[in-house]
Amino acid sequence: MKTETASGRRDNPHPLWERMTRASFWTSKLKIWLWNIIRTVLIAGISFVVLYPVLMKVMIAIKDPIDIYDSSVVMIPRHFTFDNFIFVSKVLNYPKVLLNTVLLSGLVMLLQTLTCVLAGYGFSRMKFRGSGLLFGCVIFTILVPPQTIMIPTYLQYKNFDVLGLVSLIQGHPLNLIDTFWPFVISSVLGIGLKTGLFVYIFRQFFRGIPIDLEEAAWVDGSGTFSTFTRIILPNAIPAVVTVMLFSFVWQWNDSFFTGMILSDTKVMSSMVSGAWGQLVIYFRSIDPTQGEDPYYVSMIQNTAILMAILPLIIMYLFVQRHFVEGVERSGVVG
DSSP states (O other), X not given: OOEEOTTSOEEOOOHHHHHHHHHHHHHHHHHHHHHHHHHHHHHHHHHHHHHHHHHHHHHHHTXXXXXXXXXXXXXXXXXXXXXXXXXXXXXXXXXHHHHHHHHHHHHHHHHHHHHHHHHHHHHHHOOOTTHHHHHHHHHHHHHSOXXXXXXXXXXXXXXXXXXXXXXXXXXXXXXXTTSSHHHHHHHHTTOSTTHHHHHHHHHHHHHTSOTHHHHHHHHTTOOHHHHIIIIIHHHTHHHHHHHHHHHHHHHHHOOHHHHHHOOSSOSHHHHHHTHHHHHHHHHHHHOTTSOOXXXXXXXXXXXXXXXXXXXXXXXXXXXXXXXXXXXXXXXXXX
């Protein structure tokens, strides 16, 4: 390597300086390669830990009952079959349960998103006396364990009455247990699952939208509601998709509140939690003289769990981009 001086004469650089330059170059290259290797190993390891339970359930679901007693079969089955899916669909009434779960989760998702987006916009833009204290109460609802209000919630919907009007009209309160009305009422009134978190997500997202957009709309003669629906809401699509996905998934997987309200197997969470008992009853009804095979029942139960989470995985594939963008812009981390 040669350098040219101001007089036009070419001089060779010092050999030590050339060696140091080459060493620095290869050191930086080595650091980049090491970091790429470490990052790849970490990502692959974390991905394996996350996907391993799902892969195991897939392998169990497509396994033939013969492979249960084959000690040489560990993970990959030797005989593949889809009879387990057909069996679960028949015995556990999967099509009806899937339809009920989609309808209930979708209804709760829409009502809860509508309620929380209005509340989040109000907390982000409208300042009034006590607004900070009221928002603190909303955040406090995230910290309250649902077990502490289990009995009052159950009694409220078992003897549902509005200011005594229902008892005045028909002589006794309504019993809303084993119906979908408790989910609808709690979603509309903002007391559903994780409502405080959803309001917080919308508030953080709306605070990141410049207020200049609203002021320009007000100058053009637009009202508050018109500005919200035409200007703010279209820009909040990532947050809306995030909350809708959270609401749908949490309602789909909820077993505490759903099990308290619905006693029969009507939705997916109750089907999965009661799958073992239903399978035992089914096998005993076929042959009361012989007990059920616990290994086979466990395999069918794993198949039912896989069929319960499969619709969520498919849905996530379509909304993943909006979901990640909404979480990033709303400031929900950890």
